[in-house]
Amino acid sequence: MTIGWIRRIRCAWRARRLLSDIALLTDAYCGLANRLDDGFDEDTFADAYRMRHVIDTRLGELEAYFTAGTLPDRWYAGRRGLVSDGLAAADSLMDKARTRYNEMVLLEYEANGIPEQVLEHIRKAMADTDELLGGIEVMPVPGEE
Secondary structure: OOHHHHHHHHHHHHHHHHHHHHHHHHHHHHHHHHHHHHOOOHHHHHHHHHHHHHHHHHHHHHHHHHHOOOOOHHHHHHHHHHHHHHHHHHHHHHHHHHHHHHHHHHHHHHHOOOOHHHHHHHHHHHHOOOOOHHHOOOOOOOOOO
C-alpha cells in the first residue's frame, strides 16, 4: 500500500458517499416536485427550490472528484446518468408548477387593475428568473400614470 493508493481509495469512498447523499436528496426533491404537481404550496416550492441548489452544489463536488481523475469514467457516467434522469423529471414538474403559480399571480395583478405596460415588465422579469413572482414589488414607471 502506497500513500497514493490510500488517497485514491479515500477519494473514491468520499465520492461514493457524496453520490449516495445526492441520490437521497434527489429522491426527496422528486417527492416535493410530485407534491407540487398535485397542488401548489409556497412552502413546498421553497423547500424544493433550496434542495435543488444543495443538489447542484453536491454535483459540483462530485464533478471535481471526477475532474481530478479519482473516479473511473464508466462508474461516474453511469451513476451521473441515473441522477440526471430523476432531476430532469423533477425540474420539469417544478417549471410547470412555477409557471402555473406565476400566471395566477399575473391574473390577480390584472384583476386589480395594474396597467398593461407594468404587466409586460413583470412578464419580462418572469422570463428571466426561476423564482416565484409573489415577492415582486410593482413600482409605477416614471411618467406613466
